[in-house]
Amino acid sequence: MQNKDVLFEIGLEEMPARFLPGTIEQLETKTAAWLHELGLSFEKVVVQGTPRRVAVTIQSLSDKQPDIEEEVKGPAVRIAKDDAGQWSKAAQGFTRGQGASVEDIFTKDVDGTEYIFVKKFVKGQPAADLLPSFKEVLLSLHFPKNMRWGSGSLRYARPIRWIVALYGEAIIPLEIAGIESSNLTYGHRFLGSTAAIDNPGAYVSVLEEQFVIVDQKKRQQMIIDGIRQLETANGWQIPIDEELLEEVLYLVEYPTVFHGNFADSFLDLPEEVLITSMKEHQRYFPVTDASGKLLAHFIGVRNGNSEHLENVARGNEKVLRARLQDAEFFYAEDKAQPIEKAMEKLSKMIYQVELGTLQDKVDRVTKIAKMISETAGVDQETASRAERAASIAKFDLVTNMVNEFTELQGVMGEKYARHFGEDERVAQAIREQYMPLSSHGALPESVEGTIVSIADKLDTIIGSMVIGNVPTGSQDPYGLRRQAVGIIQMLAKTDWQITVEEIVERTAALFEKNALPTVEKDVYTEDVRSFFHQRAAQLLKEEGISYDVVEAVLAIQIGNYPYTLAKAKTLQALRNDENFKTVQEALGRVINLAKKGTDQGVDESLFENEQEKQLYRMLEQNKTAYLDAASKRQAKEALDTLAAFADSIHAFFDHTMVMAEDEKLKTNRLSLLNQLAALILSYADVTKVQWKQVQ
Amino acid sequence: MNIQNMILTLQKHWSDQGCLLMQAYDVEKGAGTMSPMTLLRSLGPEPWNVAYVEPSRRPADGRYGENPNRLYQHHQFQVIMKPSPDNIQELYLDSLRKLGIDPLEHDIRFVEDNWENPTLGAAGLGWEVWLDGMEITQFTYFQQIGGLEAKPVSVEITYGLERLASYIQDKENVFDLEWTDGVTVADIFKQPEFEHSTYTFKESDTDMLFQLFDMYEKEAKRIMDQGLVFPAYDYVLKCSHTFNLLDAKGAISVTERTGYIGRVRNLARSIAKSYVAERERLGFPMLKEGADENAE
Secondary structure, three states: OOOEEEEEEEEOOOOOOOHHHHHHHHHHHHHHHHHHOOOOOOEEEEEEEEEEEEEEEEEEEOOOOEEEEEEEEEEEEHHHHHOOOOOOOHHHOOOOOOOOHHOOOEEEOOEEEEEEEEEEEEEEHHHHHHHHHHHHHOOOOOOOEEEEEOOOOOEOOOOOOEEEEEOHHHHHEOOOOEEEEEEEEEOOOOOOOEEEEEOOOHHHHHHHOOOOOOOOOHHHHHHHHHHHHHHHHHHOOOOOHHHOOOOOOOOOOOEEEEEEEOHHHHHHHHHHHHHHHHHHHHHOOEEEOOOOOOEEEEEEEOOOOOHHHHHHHHHHHHHHHHHHHHHHHHHHHHHOOHHHHHHHHOOOEEEHHEEEEEEEEHHHHHHHHHHHHHHHHOOHOOOHHHHHHHHHOHHHHOOHHHOHHHHHHHHHHHHHHOOOOOOOOHHHHHHHHHOOOOOOOOOOHHHHHHHHHHHHHHHHHHHHHHHHOEEEOOOOOOHHHHHHHHHHHHHOOOOOOOHHHHHHHHHHHHHHHHHOOOOOHHHHHHHHHHHHHHHHHHHHHHHHOOOOHHHOOOOOOOHHHHHHHHHHHHHHOOOOOOOOHHHHHHHHHHHHHHHOOOOOOOOOHHHHOHHHHHHHHHHHHHHHHHHHHOOOHHHHHHHHHHHHHHHHHHHHHHHHOOOOOHHHHHHHHHHHHHHHHHHHHHHHOOOOOOOOOOO | OOOHHHHHHHHHHHHHOOOEOOOOOOOOOOOHHHHHHOOOOOOOOOOEEEEEEEEOHHHOOHHHHOOOOOOEEEEEEEEEOOOOOHHHHHHHHHHHHHHOOHHHHHHHHHHOOOOEEEOEEEEEEEEEEEEEEEEEEEHHHHHEEEEEEEEOOOOEEEHHHHHHHHHHHHOOOHHOEEEEEEEHHHHHHHHHHHHHHHHHHHHHOOOHHHHHHHHHHHHHHHHHOOOOOHHHHHHHHHHHHHHHHHHHHHOOOHHHHHHHHHHHHHHHHHHHHHHHHHHHHHHOOOHHHHHHHHHH
């Protein structure tokens, strides 16, 4: 016997392009795991896919499982032998069960107890007998959406139409949803026909003869080559968008690149409109000149060869022309409708039933933007531009263009705002309000845009929470998590003296005023708090801050995020510093003991020893230095002023009985500790930090 | 090929595949899917194969006959096969060949498009079929209808006749299409397009339409309770069209919109349930005779 190649191909009605990368990835992992589980060795698993098929090739599969000698564990020796030292019924039963006899018994120590064992020979099964179980792998695939078809009840990505299963030259018997495996595959829908695969090694070339390039990497290269050729021949630049390339790749079995043209007059439309029409709606690659300026051409990829390519180009030109004519009409209509006129429609559009119309939202966002400007202390001109931007931020939602191309919200707003003579930065802020568009996407560049974007997101998040819509698990239809992350990311880039808590609270107060909340105040306050807390924790962890440090700096509040981040970084660096250990102990003791009382005010006349006086004096003296460093967000300096307390704290505890019998003394000492603890906690709850030595 | 010949060709093709040729249903509707020939008959276990042309009204798309691509009323050629045959894609592609579209001379693709009609509690998975980049057909495997699981699964093929014709006849403007030799779409439909647009956007009596909606809804409920499924469904269609007229006029705010859609959906759901119950009571007659009919 010898190693052989294996081929599985499952033929489907056109799978959605977006399903394929994930399906291929799953098949790679699951096939390898399946083979490992079976104990079959192999050289390589190759997974290939087109819209109509996914194929798994296993190269050089061993012909059978290895024979193995297993040691089978029986009962403990004390049970296996009777009082006379003979093998007991239990031992005999065990060996019989394993097809052995008591002569085969040997003993071994397992965790301090002697057990009896026998050796068992397990003969490896032939691969041919095991391969039909690949069906389970195929049925275990997860797709973004499943469907049923015909009279069957199987749910799969798309209807299954054929299965090829070959072990060397032999067909592996396998049946799914009434389809029996064979060695017959199907070629390109129009250019190819049915073809027999004699052995797995012939798969790729047989399909190529039938106009199917089954290897996605090769198809990708054909597309790129085709694009580059057009670039060279015409002196064009064709930027290849990776996402679009991947989609197009999985829309075709045999790619042929072609180009089409549209009238120059359409170039007067905003570039974003042209690009969206081409990319999103028609899956074309736009063409530019050397300077990056759009040209009146587009690149498409046909699923077929180059015969009659001119028909295909002409048809595609016709479709694009109709789309661009629509866009042209919309653009002209929109530019004739002043902003204030568009705004009138917002009061007729519901934002969310409980939260009123879009106009209501705009009104709130404008107030929030104003509040942020005040809290952040931005200059008057910036503040009024931000306010103006917020007050017209949503006007483009009622334009024809955004109705047709929803992904252009904000983008069209910016253009129309400019057209109507709004300040350049007001226009920019209208576009930037939606940023970041994805987690870790670009942030607004202008201060105005940052203010409006934060305000819009605060309104969305807190608005949802006051009516009880809190994201749970995978349910986050409005993307609230991403928006909260966005807020913190934007704050991280500012030098504003502003805490997350104060803008959140002041926003919530706006909802209170309008009596909108439908859930209890303490419920939504807690929802909002823990929601932002989790997002801040997530961002800190992404910065490389360990879990315990994150919990320490967020113990009281998120506070001013850039400062919180700086504190976390400072603690993270010291986390491995042995010298700091005594500091942590000292500060931690203060925090822990302070919990036994509250600050009732310190009476110096009640001090009994020098160490008490010293600690209090130090508190009085260093407090200002600490607060000063904190307000300047100097994380290292602030921590240094706290660290300076360590010796005095240790001395204090060495000489002072805090929990004294005398209530007055006890209260006084706990008050002192509470004042100090408040200072420490405003930095971080250092008791949460685990000071780990790095070797 | 003119539109009339396209229809004849498609009718012959699908008749040859065992489809009943039905006529357009005589109540206004937005899509061929809403004909009881599709919506109700695709429910339950009985086999059902049918093809028909459906004039479909979309008041909001009315453009007074001035837009080269949009119409108040367009025509769909609708095919339903239950259960969906294994070679359905091939059958469809053959129909294109018969319309003179040689796939070797074009680029034909099946691009993912999942269809959902919340008003009818209906959802399906499938594709839009692209011909050289233009969507010419909706191709859908029904998964749910009227809130009920579709079992067996019906496949629905909806050709946009004007779209397809504009490609076959190579015309830029829908009104230039030839319905039959020497008669264009403009000759037949320009005046109604203008008048229906005028009515929809300017002249319709909003108060009356709101009243009609309520009356139709009430009547649908009343007769549904008496087990009169088909008449009840006609009133649901009337509700739906009345809603579309009101919506096109901008008479329905976004909040109210959700409410109205919900009302129609609830009606459609109960009718779907009643239909299946009624067929069951009758012993699913076509299930028994299905085999004989196919043998003829």
